Amino acid sequence: MYTISEIADLLGVSPHTLRYYEKEKIVVPDRDANGNRVYRKEHFTWLRFVIQLKQTQMPIAKIRKYTELYLEGDHTTTARLALLEEHQRAIQEQLHTLTATEKMLSDKIESYKQYIARMKNKQLT
Amino acid sequence: MYTISEIADLLGVSPHTLRYYEKEKIVVPDRDANGNRVYRKEHFTWLRFVIQLKQTQMPIAKIRKYTELYLEGDHTTTARLALLEEHQRAIQEQLHTLTATEKMLSDKIESYKQYIARMKNKQLT
DNA sequence: ATTTGACTTCGAGTAAACTCTAACGAATAT
DNA sequence: ATATTCGTTAGAGTTTACTCGAAGTCAAAT
Numbered sequence: 033m034y035t036i037s038e039i040a041d042l043l044g045v046s047p048h049t050l051r052y053y054e055k056e057k058i059v060v061p062d063r064d065a066n067g068n069r070v071y072r073k074e075h076f077t078w079l080r081f082v083i084q085l086k087q088t089q090m091p092i093a094k095i096r097k098y099t100e101l102y103l104e105g106d107h108t109t110t111a112r113l114a115l116l117e118e119h120q121r122a123i124q125e126q127l128h129t130l131t132a133t134e135k136m137l138s139d140k141i142e143s144y145k146q147y148i149a150r151m152k153n154k155q156l157t
Numbered sequence: 158m159y160t161i162s163e164i165a166d167l168l169g170v171s172p173h174t175l176r177y178y179e180k181e182k183i184v185v186p187d188r189d190a191n192g193n194r195v196y197r198k199e200h201f202t203w204l205r206f207v208i209q210l211k212q213t214q215m216p217i218a219k220i221r222k223y224t225e226l227y228l229e230g231d232h233t234t235t236a237r238l239a240l241l242e243e244h245q246r247a248i249q250e251q252l253h254t255l256t257a258t259e260k261m262l263s264d265k266i267e268s269y270k271q272y273i274a275r276m277k278n279k280q281l282t
Numbered sequence: 283a284t285t286t287g288a289c290t291t292c293g294a295g296t297a298a299a300c301t302c303t304a305a306c307g308a309a310t311a312t
Numbered sequence: 313a314t315a316t317t318c319g320t321t322a323g324a325g326t327t328t329a330c331t332c333g334a335a336g337t338c339a340a341a342t
Contacts, residue, residue, distance in 0.1 A: 036319075047319090048301055056299095066308060068319055088258045092299065109276075113269040120262045123255050130252050133213045137245045144238040151234075162288075172289090173331055181329095191338060193289055217329065 034071040036061075043079055050079075056092055058082055058099050089126065090119055159196040161186075168204055175204075181217055183207055183224050214251065215244055 036047045053059050054069075059079050062070040071079075078099075085095055098115050101108040161172045178184050179194075184204050187195040196204075203224075210220055223240050226233040 046301080049299085051321095052300060066319080068308090084254075084258050084261065086299095087254050109269055109273055113266065113273065116262055116266050116269065120259065120266065123259050123262065127252065127255050127259070129209075129212050130248050130255070133209050134245065134248050134252070136209065137241055137248070141238065141241050141245065144234055144241065148234055148238065160289080171331075174329085176291090177330060191289080193338090211329095 034076065036069045036071070039071040039076060039079070042076065043083060045083070053079070053082070056096055058092070058096055085119070088119070088123055090122075094119070159201070161194045161196070164196040164201060164204070167201065168208060170208070178204070178207070181221055183217070183221055210244070213244070213248055215247075219244070 034042070036050055040047045040050055050059070050069075054061065059071075059075050059082065061075050062072065064070050082095055082099075085098075086092075094115065098112060101112045101115070159167070161175055165172045165175055175184070175194075179186065184196075184200055184207065186200050187197065189195050207220055207224075210223075211217075219240065223237060226237045226240070
């Protein structure tokens with residue numbers, strides 16, 4: 033049982049963001065007698081999942097789609113599977129690009145270091 | 158020597174985007190007698206580099222910063238190196254997150270597949 | 283001579299994902 | 313009893329990176 037700011041702290045997001053996710057119907061918490069939001073373990077788990085998808089560039093709209101399918105029940109498993117596989121492919125492409133760029137950068141960084149070392153030497157002579 | 162639409166085609170971006178990059182002082186092409194943009198080999202090379210940084214989530218502002226330093230000349234090599242190293246770290250973090258998420262997803266995908274297979278079996282009985 | 287097509291500028295418009303503001307209510311602290 | 317703290321809402325504002333539209337120029341094709 034968490035308040036909005038507690039769960040925000042736990043997840044490293046702002047309460048504003050959590051209200052936004054609620055408006056987008058991605059995670060709709062319970063309410064207490066005063067109308068305050070109450071997040072439970074399952075909300076926490078779902079939010080953690082959502083944030084992980086977000087960190088890997090899945091757009092909010094697709095996350096909402098997946099959430100809708102999940103809430104619709106068992107007959108949407110095939111659709112959900114397709115969505116996850118699509119995102120898996122997106123991730124694999126990103127891994128590709130990032131790996132290539134990392135190589136390019138470490139080469140460039142190496143050249144820069146050598147250039148700087150050469151300049152330092154010159155100064156000492 | 159390329160026109161704006163030629164280089165846009167070569168790089169897979171729109172002429173609009175190239176004009177925007179010029180406004181942001183990331184790549185400023187030459188002009189011909191009619192005032193039309195003329196991109197040369199070096200502009201192409203720089204744009205390809207910029208696009209690769211963009212694909213790995215470097216914000217336009219940082220790309221512009223790097224470009225400025227580059228244009229300022231040799232005495233900015235240390236600053237440029239620092240910038241590249243910072244982005245390299247960002248990439249390594251992304252690789253981490255993506256790898257972890259890819260594992261998470263392939264597990265989830267596996268469960269979904271098994272669940273669907275189980276349902277199919279049931280139907281056959 | 284005029285139409286076509288590609289270019290130009292400047293400024294406005296768009297989409298995504300927040301992020302903030304203002305005005306209010308309830309519970310706790312002094 | 314009052315001040316503070318934390319929550320609420322609806323709606324407006326912000327940032328990033330484009331993306332588009334309108335009005336105009338210029339050279340080549342018909």
